[in-house]
Amino acid sequence: MIETPGLMPTEDLFPIFVNAMFTKNFLLIMFLGLCSYVGLTTNSETSKGMSMAVTFVMTMSAILTWPIYHYLLSPASIIGKDLTFLRTICFILIIASFVQLVEFIIRRFSPPLYKSLGIYLPLIATNCAVLGVVLMNIQEGFTYGASIIYAFAAGLGYSWVMLATAAVREKLIMRGVDLFSGFIGAFFAATMVALIVVSYFSVVKL
Amino acid sequence: MAKKSFVGEIIRGIIKDNPVFVLVLGLCPVLAVSTSFANALGMALAFTFVMLGSNIFVSLLRKQIPPGVRIPIFILIICTFVTMVDMILEAFLPPMYEALGIFVPLIVVNCIVIGRAEAYANRNPVLPSIADGIGISIGFAVALMLIGSIREILGTGGLKLVMLWSEAGKLGFYPLSSIPGFSFVPEVISFPIEPAIVMVTPPGAFLTIAALMLLFKIMSDRKRMKQLKKEGYEI
Amino acid sequence: MTVDLMSLLPPAIAVLGALGLAMAGMLVWASKAFYVETDPLVDALMELMPGANCGACGYPGCADFAEHVVAGDITPDLCTSCDAETFEMIGELLGMDISAAEPMYPVTICQGGKNCKDRYDYIGADTCKAAILLSGTKKACSYGCIGLGDCVRACMFDAIEIADNGLPKIKKYNCKGCGACVTACPQDVLTIAKEHGPVYVVCASHDKGKYVKEVCEFGCIGCGICKKKCPEGAIKLDKALAVIDQEKCNQCGTCIEVCPRNAIVKL
Numbered sequence: 001m002i003e004t005p006g007l008m009p010t011e012d013l014f015p016i017f018v019n020a021m022f023t024k025n026f027l028l029i030m031f032l033g034l035c036s037y038v039g040l041t042t043n044s045e046t047s048k049g050m051s052m053a054v055t056f057v058m059t060m061s062a063i064l065t066w067p068i069y070h071y072l073l074s075p076a077s078i079i080g081k082d083l084t085f086l087r088t089i090c091f092i093l094i095i096a097s098f099v100q101l102v103e104f105i106i107r108r109f110s111p112p113l114y115k116s117l118g119i120y121l122p123l124i125a126t127n128c129a130v131l132g133v134v135l136m137n138i139q140e141g142f143t144y145g146a147s148i149i150y151a152f153a154a155g156l157g158y159s160w161v162m163l164a165t166a167a168v169r170e171k172l173i174m175r176g177v178d179l180f181s182g183f184i185g186a187f188f189a190a191t192m193v194a195l196i197v198v199s200y201f202s203v204v205k206l
Numbered sequence: 207m208a209k210k211s212f213v214g215e216i217i218r219g220i221i222k223d224n225p226v227f228v229l230v231l232g233l234c235p236v237l238a239v240s241t242s243f244a245n246a247l248g249m250a251l252a253f254t255f256v257m258l259g260s261n262i263f264v265s266l267l268r269k270q271i272p273p274g275v276r277i278p279i280f281i282l283i284i285c286t287f288v289t290m291v292d293m294i295l296e297a298f299l300p301p302m303y304e305a306l307g308i309f310v311p312l313i314v315v316n317c318i319v320i321g322r323a324e325a326y327a328n329r330n331p332v333l334p335s336i337a338d339g340i341g342i343s344i345g346f347a348v349a350l351m352l353i354g355s356i357r358e359i360l361g362t363g364g365l366k367l368v369m370l371w372s373e374a375g376k377l378g379f380y381p382l383s384s385i386p387g388f389s390f391v392p393e394v395i396s397f398p399i400e401p402a403i404v405m406v407t408p409p410g411a412f413l414t415i416a417a418l419m420l421l422f423k424i425m426s427d428r429k430r431m432k433q434l435k436k437e438g439y440e441i
Numbered sequence: 442m443t444v445d446l447m448s449l450l451p452p453a454i455a456v457l458g459a460l461g462l463a464m465a466g467m468l469v470w471a472s473k474a475f476y477v478e479t480d481p482l483v484d485a486l487m488e489l490m491p492g493a494n495c496g497a498c499g500y501p502g503c504a505d506f507a508e509h510v511v512a513g514d515i516t517p518d519l520c521t522s523c524d525a526e527t528f529e530m531i532g533e534l535l536g537m538d539i540s541a542a543e544p545m546y547p548v549t550i551c552q553g554g555k556n557c558k559d560r561y562d563y564i565g566a567d568t569c570k571a572a573i574l575l576s577g578t579k580k581a582c583s584y585g586c587i588g589l590g591d592c593v594r595a596c597m598f599d600a601i602e603i604a605d606n607g608l609p610k611i612k613k614y615n616c617k618g619c620g621a622c623v624t625a626c627p628q629d630v631l632t633i634a635k636e637h638g639p640v641y642v643v644c645a646s647h648d649k650g651k652y653v654k655e656v657c658e659f660g661c662i663g664c665g666i667c668k669k670k671c672p673e674g675a676i677k678l679d680k681a682l683a684v685i686d687q688e689k690c691n692q693c694g695t696c697i698e699v700c701p702r703n704a705i706v707k708l
Contacts (some may be wrong), residue, residue, distance in 0.1 A: 029408045031238035035317060038230065072456055081452045085293060088311045089285040090460055096278065097464035101471050108475035126281075128234050128315045135308045142385050173594070174568065184423060185417030192411040434614060 004070045004077070009145030016146055019156050020153035023201045027161045028194040033129030036160060038186040042173065047166035055155030057102070057124050058133050061095045062151030065134045066144050068094060091134050099125040106131060165189050211336045219341020225318045226349035226415075232318040235309045236350055237411040241361075244368045244379050246354030248302040249309065250347035251370065252291045254339075256313050257322070257346075259287035261339035264327040271328070280323045281314065288314045298377045318342060353414050360414075361405035364396040393423045482511045482534075489530050490520070508645075510535070544636055545618040546600070546611050548708060550645050551630040553585035554607030554658035568594075570627050578628075581656035584645040586630045595625030634708060640685055640692050642667075644704045647680040661704040667696035 026032045033054070040046045068090060075082040103121045107114045126128060133154045137147040169189050218352065220384050239249045263283045264271075271279050292310045295303040303310070322342055327335040359365050367382040382391045404410050483504075490503040510517050517531050563579035565571055569591040572578055578587045586688050588607040600615035609622070609631065609632030623631045630645050642661055646653050663681030675689035676696060683705070685696075697705045 031234045031408070031411070032312075034233040034237065035231070038233070068460070072460075078453050079456070081449055083449070083453055083456055085289055086453060086457055088289055088292070088314055089457065090280065092281055092285055092314060093460055093464055096281070100468055104468075104471045104475040106476050126317065126320065127313045127545055128312045131315050132308060132312060135311055174566070182423075184416050184419045187412050187419065191409050191412040191416060194412055195404070198407055198409055203352065437614075 004074065004116045005141055007144040009143045009149065011143065011146045013146065013149055016142075016150050017153045020150050021157040021160070022197060025157045025161060025197060026132065026154050027158055028047050028190065028197055030132065032132040033127050033158060037129060037165070037190070038183050041162060041166040041169050041186060041189070044163065044166040044170050048160040051155075051159035053121060053124055054127065054129060054158050057095070057121075058130050058147060058151045058155040058158075060098060060102075061091075061130055061134050062137055062147050064094050064098060066137060066142075066147050068202045069138055081173060087135075087138065088131075091131060095130055095134070096125045129154070149181065161193060165193055168193075212333065215334055215337035216341035216344065219338055219350060220345040223342065224345040224349060225342055226346060227419055228426075230419075231321055232316040232346070235312065235316065236346075236353060237415060238356040239306055240350055240357055240411060240414075241406050242358045243351060243354045243365060245302075245305050247347075247368060248295075248299070248371070248379065249306055250255055250289045250343070250350050252295065252306070252310055253313060253316075253346055254343035255291045255294075256284060256287045257319055257343045258336065258339040259290075260319055260323055261327040261335040262283045262332060263287075263330045264353050265330060265335035268328050276328065277320070277325070280320055280328075284319050284323070285314050294406075299379070302379060314365040318346065340381075349418075353411070353418065356418075357405050357410055359397055360399070360402055361410060363399055363401040364394040366394050367391060396436075399406070460667060461463050478664060480508075480511055483507050483642055485529065485534055486511060489534065490610055496524055527660055545611055545620075545633045546616050546636055547609075547618075547620070547622050547631045548634045548641060548643075549609050549630055550641065550643055551584075551586040551608065551628075552643050553580060553582055553657050554604075556606070556658040557582050557585055557619065557660075558656045573627055582646050582648065582653070582660065584628065584630075584647060585657070585660075586628060591625045592622035592628060592631060595621045637708060638692055639687060640690055640694065640697065640705060640707045642683045642705050644682065644702075647682050649681055653681075659702055659704055663703060664701065666699050666701065668703060670699045 003186040020026075024030060027034065027037050035056075036050055069084075069087060071077050071195050072079060073086055073090065075084070077083075099121050103114075133151045136154075137150060140150075142150060165186070169185060172185070172189075219225075222228065226233065226236055235249055235253070239245045260280070260283050264280060267283075268277075286312060291313075292303075295306070295310060322338060328336045330338070335348045355365055368379045369382055369385055369388075371378070371380045371385050373380055373384070381393055383393045402410075405414070486507040487504060490507060506515075506520065509515050517537075520526065531552050557581055558581040560581050561579060563572055564577070565575065567589050568665065569578075569587040569589045572587050572589055578585075580587060585679060586608055588603055588609075590603045590609075592601050592609050593603060597619070598615045598617055599610045599611050600617070602612065604610035613636075618633060620633045623633055628645070632641075634641065644653075644661040645658070646660045646661065648660075650664060653660040653662050661682050663678055663683065665678055665683070667683050668678055670702045671694060673689050673691055675686045675691075677686065683696075687704075692707065694707055697707055
């Protein structure tokens, strides 16, 4: 009999947090959400907007999808049937609807926010980092609390890499280093930032 | 629309519209599972299944799909095929299922599949859509296996060629050398180089794709310059 | 393990159906509750716009431009990034006749570059804006092109580059004539002009003739020969710099022949 993980976190939260932010960074190590990374890191303003939107949507989707999975789809749920094969389709449905809802709301109540954040929202619905984080939550068997922490930390991890790369690329483009202007430049920048993370955490063991 | 040849469509998907190097789409799985030739092949097969399925279905239903909600419908169709391939892998190829991890369900948000559904299958009849699906899949597979091979060779100093094969009733990825007719292929093709472990780590993936894209860009730039000169522009 | 497929089917349909219905219902409600009025014509126009958000029209982005076009404040031909085909489609949509304007390209009003002496070696941020802050420019001529490529970075279409002679060079096959480079140039040595015809004094220096002769091979020295010879009286002298009045100029080319400094050209 499979048991439903509890609501309150029983795991050690610190390793989860550091894992999501650095050692298993979504962009650099897990390779999730690269489309936005390559496209938006030429400008630190847009990177900032996208990072905020992604962190928000990630955390919210973790909050929404965990109960759906454990109380509707899992064999230990109230229905009592193994419906786990529906997880991908259900998660996509929830994330896309939620993103659409947020878009409606901020468009209605905060046009300035919509102008700075709203244009990224349609990009997020099909961002694999968001679907990735909820799938990871299920795969790791996290409790509710831990899954939210994990999603938030993953969002922060996404953000710092976006901002760091944008800062590097923006400066280099300004100095006229053409190598860093296009997609190719994004990947060279990513190589360097990833090397830093990988090397650092292979020396400093947690 | 002019009538296009079936083969021409396939070739266009491989070269002119190569999803990875030209369209720069669907990079996440390309980088994540290209640690070895075997993983790359598995991912390519899973991708081909989804790509073909979604292109055929979208193309069949293109007159019924209301344009306002086409994207959710595409996602549902793609999602169905992704779930199918996920279950097939889990049942018949557990090691591959383990190796590919969450990247199989993530095909659903792969921009290539949804992009082709929107840009091609939704506007063309079934046969060209199949051709497009095959072409794009091969283009994707070529890119994936190219990156996978380069990383495996540079990172470990050898290349292990595998094939999807059924041996003693068990389906799996077997080394090419153990398959009848291919016994002349060595188990591991070794190269006389010092293995650079960094190539199989994540930074290696970024470096490989950056280098390959640079190569692609230089080649296409040259071609364009030639054409522009022919048209009489001063460069 | 065998799975009874039939027993799985009803809950699967029920769960997915319920979830789908709930989400759809919520979105329908939200789209009504948080409805923001948008003109369908604006959306249709947005579909046609190039989406470069280049800002050549003077509005923050294509969306803003489309809103103003539909509101009737401006005409669509203000957009310089659309090609003739797009204009035709926009015209069809809005029910008006628009013809694409004659293509315009940027012109550099300076022949300095490598021909103009440097005052000092400049080692700093590679932008023209930053170079100006340091006691004028690094060039001996404080009016001329600095050649650090602010225009190149401003271009969204990869249509301008700093050539070997140290001056911006327009790649016409990429240029859409949006004028982003003109706005970006802190020295105002770029201007937008028709491709063929107009005559320009390609020098921006108001320095005295003797100094110009000393530092630059081509600059206008303000000798006034062109002013005297111009049959239309279209040339004026503005602080030792010949300026052509484009309204009066009939592009006869007399001034080009008489200029001792080769500082006047016909495009």
